[in-house]
Amino acid sequence: MNHYDLIVIGAGIVGAACAECAAREGLRVAIIEPGPVGGGATAAAMGHLVAMDDDPAELALSRYSLALWERFADLPQAEFSRCGTLWVAREPRELDGVAAKVARLAAAGVRARQVDGDELYRLEPELVPGLCGGMLVPEEAVVYPPRVALHLLELAQALGADAFIGHRAVALTAAGARLDDGRELAGPVLIATGCALPELLPQLPMRARKGHLVITERYPGRVRHQLLELGYADSAHGDADSSVAFNVQPRPTGQILIGSSREFGASDRAVSMPMLQRMLERAFAFLPMLRELQALRVWTGFRPTTADGRPYIGAAGVREDTWVAAGHEGLGVTTALGTAQLLIDQLLQRAPAIDPAPFLPARVLR
Structure with a gap:
């Protein structure tokens, strides 16, 4: 059984950003994706990088993430x-x-x-x-989301991440996750599967x-x-x-x-x-x-889409060593990088740059 510091399920732009952020922090990362990288909600996104101001929590996350996007302003394949x-x-x-x-x-x-x-x-x-x-x-600004997702995955792989592309995580186990070919990976799990989140965590509506x-x-x-x-x-x-x-x-x-x-x-x-x-x-x-x-x-x-319009970012609240980054609806591209940093800061027990409370999955489990 392979052991990791973080197993990321889902290689859309949010999952890929989380994998890259974790690998940049020196964590041993696995990322699992059954389809094309960035082929789900990421491929249905317009790619806008905008600050939406109608919800203070959303504005804080958008603004935080927009500053992180500057890192890719000169990346040709991002079409920034x-x-x-x-x-x-x-x-x-x-x-x-x-x-x-x-x-x-x-x-x-x-x-x-x-x-x-x-x-x-x-x-x-x-x-x-x-x-x-x-x-x-x-x-x-605007970017081309699928290419950014692929680039983030490649950056994570260059830092040592293992990618299980073409494989599906069929179950969460006591140790981590099981793949569709029977292999089991051990370590904390981050679920970033968007609309498919309830397949692995039915307690969190989507x-x-x-x-x-x-x-x-x-x-x-x-x-x-x-x-x-x-x-x-x-x-x-x-x-x-x-x-x-x-x-x-x-x-x-x-x-x-x-x-x-x-x-x-x-x-x-x-x-x-x-x-x-x-x-x-x-x-x-x-x-x-x-x-x-x-x-x-x-x-x-x-x-x-979540019931309150805010994504789930943080500990799942129903399983130990299980994390969630999903439910961004139309702001997943804007907030992907901020989401990743906010999630990894929590995982590493560091004080995040913005308040994570509005996004914690536990808010729907009370």
Whole structure:
């Protein structure tokens, strides 16, 4: 039986980040992944690196993680692009909360400012006429999540981590975990399997939320910033069975990535034409020129969602030497690096840089 200091189950961007962080700390690490690295929720992510301010705990984790992302700003395969985020208001009432948002972000160390209608169109001339302004967060960025996940895994392997790719962890054992080929690994276990978390830890509830994405052919310069509607958080964090919101990104390749949709209760990966049309019509309402562009690919995926919208990060609370990093929904890419550091600090019994209490799995076990 192989013995490890940490067995990471799941090689999405969160699991890969945890494996790399642990290996960097000198721990002997194993990472288990049955499918392609970064092929689950990571492949269904838009790759935005944004600070969301509607929940103080989420803002603290986002801000902490964004600082750690600077380490990869010059990594070619990450496709890191500091395009900035432009939040767009359709109606004057949507601007009412912008000053408070700017203040919350500033208190967390994130630079943002309100923009009026004239500046909005100087920044993004293709936006539909009649918009009244928004908020610019100039230092935010986008990345290509699957490649980052693979790079993090490679960094962990270079530091001595063992990767069991193409194998599934079928059970937790008294000593660690059992693989689908019968091998047993011994050591503390970290479960970072997203939507599949209840398969190994049924005590921790998780809901899968389906999303659609569209990427176009190359149209460099047509969109300059990541664009979101100011009502995006209501869609992302609401509990409606289905919702759409305007979210468009310029990729470094010149392509344009279009989102976003969210559905509870959908269990198949097939593209839903009604949902896709609903999502695209929302995007066209803000950016009419998208109607003229050629789509290259449409795909779906499932994002893991907890009941309170906060991920589980910390000791599982139901088994000794079992840890969890899962349930990040649409912020898994932004918060992956912060999640990893927060988790490994707890594992090593060090004081974390931010308060881990809002994310501890024990909150749902009371």
